[in-house]
């Protein structure tokens with residue numbers, strides 16, 4: 001897909017063209033299988049060292065941040081664990097932990113994290129001009145540079161849309177920046193149709209810092 005074509009297609013048409021659903025899913029917590037949650041809790045015993053007992057993760061400025069896992073669609077988590085295992089998402093910290101889990105355990109831990117209440121992190125303070133720039137990218141994009149607004153895919157309030165588009169609002173800024181960089185460096189290559197890689201490669205360092213900082217200040221799903 002050339003940048004020109006990408007910019008001219010209306011987004012909904014683009015998503016339909018690549019076979020992705022824009023259907024919103026409602027909260028899944030009510031329908032989660034209680035036994036899977038229990039099994040998942042046991043299988044998640046090793047995860048708490050980094051992702052914390054409540055699944056809230058941690059922002060580690062200057063280091064490798066641990067994402068919040070609560071609030072993500074279970075199928076999204078399963079897809080990511082498979083991607084770490086098969087190397088299409090290349091991360092040394094996660095490789096061993098994803099490899100430990102079989103397909104059933106992946107579903108169970110994903111169900112467990114989806115059952116936990118979503119927490120809102122306290123983002124580090126950054127200057128107002130940077131936040132403004134981040135807000136613009138997240139809500140309006142920058143069409144001169146073919147950067148599509150994050151919210152067009154990541155849902156209303158950037159709180160996620162179905163199993164394909166994870167919520168970004170209230171995620172740790174260090175983690176968001178880490179992922180955009182991973183797509184730029186092609187160490188994360190598991191996104192459908194290269195949708196994120198295309199956008200990531202058009203963002204400069206200031207864009208990445210700004211959009212990550214702003215998204216972190218926004219209410220996560222259920223926190224508004």
Ligand code: HEC
Pocket residue numbers: 043044046047048049050051064065066067068069072077080081089090091093094097098101109166178179182
């Ligand atoms: C040593 C620390 C560590 C441990 C232990 C760990 N993780 Fe992670 N996890 C990370 C890091 C770091 C990332 C971000 C990786 C990246 O940058 O791609 C991550 C990312 C993830 C993601 C991707 C989230 C997203 O939003 O895409 C999932 C899912 C995940 N971990 C699940 C688990 C599970 C389940 C376990 C336990 C079986 C576990 N992790 C154990 C450090 C850890």
Ligand code: HEC
Pocket residue numbers: 067079137138147148149150151152153154164165166167168175176177179180190191192195196199211212
């Ligand atoms: C054309 C659709 C589209 C747009 C626009 C888009 N994204 Fe994404 N994004 C995706 C998809 C699809 C994924 C999930 C990739 C996967 O399955 O691994 C994703 C995943 C992510 C993730 C990983 C989250 C996690 O929990 O692992 C981050 C961070 C991200 N996007 C940031 C952004 C930012 C910042 C913007 C706006 C500048 C943006 N995205 C715009 C499609 C999009």
